[in-house]
Amino acid sequence: MNTTRRSLLKTVSMFGILAAAGVITSKEALAYDLRAGFDAKSLSEALSVLGGTAVDSKDITITSPDIAENGAVVPVSVNTSIPNTTEIYIFVEKNPNPLAAVFMIPAETESTVQTRLKMGQSTNVLVVVKAGGKLFSATKETKVTLGGCGG
Known part of the structure; x- marks a missing residue:
């Protein structure tokens, strides 16, 4: 390096x-x-930095537009009700570097984060939450269009 x-x-x-x-x-x-995670070129390579396999959880809510008119600025928010959440990772599956954001959550604080992400094309947003030493995940698809022409 x-x-x-x-x-x-x-x-x-x-x-x-x-x-x-x-x-x-x-x-x-x-x-x-986390440099290795941000430098990863594939989703599987970026996920390997987490050191485990995440299980699907209904306690994670991803809010992003179903259709984003501008892929350069896509608002995404994540909320989790999983107790003892310490980290939140946001991945954009089809981006050249899938790991888009990492948030460290201090003890006894609300586990809600918001950011704006760049998406080059329609893709899944994958969120991985680390809580109590375990990994949990949720996915949401966001379609990216030019000029909001649907798709």
Whole structure:
């Protein structure tokens, strides 16, 4: 892996800010590196970073448009009622790099996240939730059209 000085500074700065804000401990900041997941070129390769197989769960709700008029900015929100949720991963199956977002959920907080994702084509949005050391998943299809012409 060829790490440039600029990317190293960005990574160290990000973990420093998270540690200073109390979101993660300094030990977690040093030990946690998801670069392999974000660099993965296939969904199976990106999922392998999680270290296990997720089981389907009805306790995960994905909210995204059924038909997105602009694939450059697709709003996605995830809510889970699974107790002890610590991490939420969002994957966009047909993107060149499927892992789109990772959220660390502090203890005793509401497990709801929102973001905007880029989707190059109609695809499934897969959410994996880590809770109590186990992995749970849910999937929702989102169709991407140019100019909202349906499809």
